[in-house]
Amino acid sequence: MKPSIEQLESLLALKRYERPEEGYWQDFLGEFHHRQRQQAVANTGIAGLWNRVTSWFADVRPSGWAYGAGLAYATATIALFVIPRGTEVENQPAAPVNYQVVPSPAEPVEQLEQLDLSPETQGSVGEQVF
Numbered sequence: 001m002k003p004s005i006e007q008l009e010s011l012l013a014l015k016r017y018e019r020p021e022e023g024y025w026q027d028f029l030g031e032f033h034h035r036q037r038q039q040a041v042a043n044t045g046i047a048g049l050w051n052r053v054t055s056w057f058a059d060v061r062p063s064g065w066a067y068g069a070g071l072a073y074a075t076a077t078i079a080l081f082v083i084p085r086g087t088e089v090e091n092q093p094a095a096p097v098n099y100q101v102v103p104s105p106a107e108p109v110e111q112l113e114q115l116d117l118s119p120e121t122q123g124s125v126g127e128q129v130f
Contacts, residue, residue: 003011042048060068 043051
């Protein structure tokens with residue numbers, strides 16, 4: 001049943017003069033601060049750390065778990081490729097270096113003379129003439 005406007009007005013007029021007893025707000029404020037201090041003390045130390053960690057894990061959504069698992073998988077894969085394995089490398093015995101320059105079998109000028117650069121052969125090998 002929905003109250004009428006007259007009923008609401010009479011109820012508000014009746015409640016207008018009601019006041020809490022003397023010292024109510026001071027007691028309320030004292031209790032509030034006392035609860036805040038108790039909660040702050042409970043959040044310190046190992047028990048407080050445990051409460052924060054469990055509440056954090058409880059607040060993580062399933063998509064967060066999926067992102068975390070993907071990130072862990074990527075990190076493990078990168079670590080597998082980046083971290084060097086414990087393989088031993090055998091040192092080869094040192095060999096003397098030969099500093100002699102060996103001449104090429106054909107002279108570059110002879111190679112250029114063998115090329116046919118005449119205008120009739122242009123474009124026959126796929127070149128384009130512009």
